Amino acid sequence: GIQVEQSPPDLILQEGANSTLRCNFSDSVNNLQWFHQNPWGQLINLFYIPSGTKQNGRLSATTVATERYSLLYISSSQTTDSGVYFCAVGSGGSNYKLTFGKGTLLTVNP
Amino acid sequence: EADIYQTPRYLVIGTGKKITLECSQTMGHDKMYWYQQDPGMELHLIHYSYGVNSTEKGDLSSESTVSRIRTEHFPLTLESARPSHTSQYLCASAQAVNTGELFFGEGSRLTVL
Numbered sequence: 257g258i259q260v261e262q263s264p265p266d267l268i269l270q271e272g273a274n275s276t277l278r279c280n281f282s283d284s285v286n287n288l289q290w291f292h293q294n295p296w297g298q299l300i301n302l303f304y305i306p307s308g309t310k311q312n313g314r315l316s317a318t319t320v321a322t323e324r325y326s327l328l329y330i331s332s333s334q335t336t337d338s339g340v341y342f343c344a345v346g347s348g349g350s351n352y353k354l355t356f357g358k359g360t361l362l363t364v365n366p
Numbered sequence: 367e368a369d370i371y372q373t374p375r376y377l378v379i380g381t382g383k384k385i386t387l388e389c390s391q392t393m394g395h396d397k398m399y400w401y402q403q404d405p406g407m408e409l410h411l412i413h414y415s416y417g418v419n420s421t422e423k424g425d426l427s428s429e430s431t432v433s434r435i436r437t438e439h440f441p442l443t444l445e446s447a448r449p450s451h452t453s454q455y456l457c458a459s460a461q462a463v464n465t466g467e468l469f470f471g472e473g474s475r476l477t478v479l
Contacts (some may be wrong), residue, residue, distance in 0.1 A: 299470040
C-alpha cells in the first residue's frame with residue numbers, strides 16, 4: 257500500500273515563530289488531508305488538499321502532487337497550535353480509505 | 367462544525383467483558399470509519415462502511431466487529447475485552463472521501479484491566 261512519511265517527527269517552537277511540516281507519499285494520490293490532534297485526542301480537519309494551495313488564517317498548505325509531497329505552514333505560532341499534525345492520503349480506487357502518517361508532534365512554548 | 371458523536375469518552379473495564387462503543391453522525395454521510403490509535407502513534411483503519419448493511423475490515427486486523435443498520439449509526443463491539451484492546455478508538459465519517467473531508471468524533475479511550 258501507499259507509504260506516508262512525515263517530518264520532522266518532533267518540533268519545539270517559541271510562540272510567534274513560523275514552521276513548515278512536510279508529508280511525503282509514495283504513490284499518486286487523489287485525496288490528501290491534514291489534521292490537528294489536540295491534547296485531548298480529538299482530530300480536527302485542517303485542509304482537504306490533493307493538489308494546489310489553500311490558506312486558512314495563519315495556516316496554509318501546498319500539495320505538489322507530481323512530486324509527491326505536501327507542506328503545512330504555520331505562521332506566528334501560538335500555544336494552542338500544540339499537538340500532533342497528521343497527513344493522510346488516499347489513492348486510486350481506495351481513495352475512500354485514508355492512510356495516515358506517523359505525525360509531527362508540535363510543542364509551542366510561551 | 368462536525369456532528370459526529372462517540373460514547374463513552376472513557377471506559378475502564380475488566381477482562382472478559384463485552385463492550386460496545388457507540389458512534390453516531392447527523393450529517394447523512396454514507397461512509398463511516400473506525401480507526402484505532404495507541405498513545406503517540408499513528409491511526410490504523412480497523413473497519414469501514416460505505417452505507418447501510420455494508421461493512422468491511424480495514425488494514426489493521428481487529429477482534430472487534432461492527433454493524434451498520436442505520437445510516438447515522440456505526441457501533442463497534444468487542445465480545446470479550448482483553449488488556450491488548452486498550453487503546454483509543456476514533457470514529458469518522460465522510461460524504462464522499464475522494465471529494466470531501468473526513469470528520470472525526472472525540473474518540474473513546476478504552477482501558478481493559
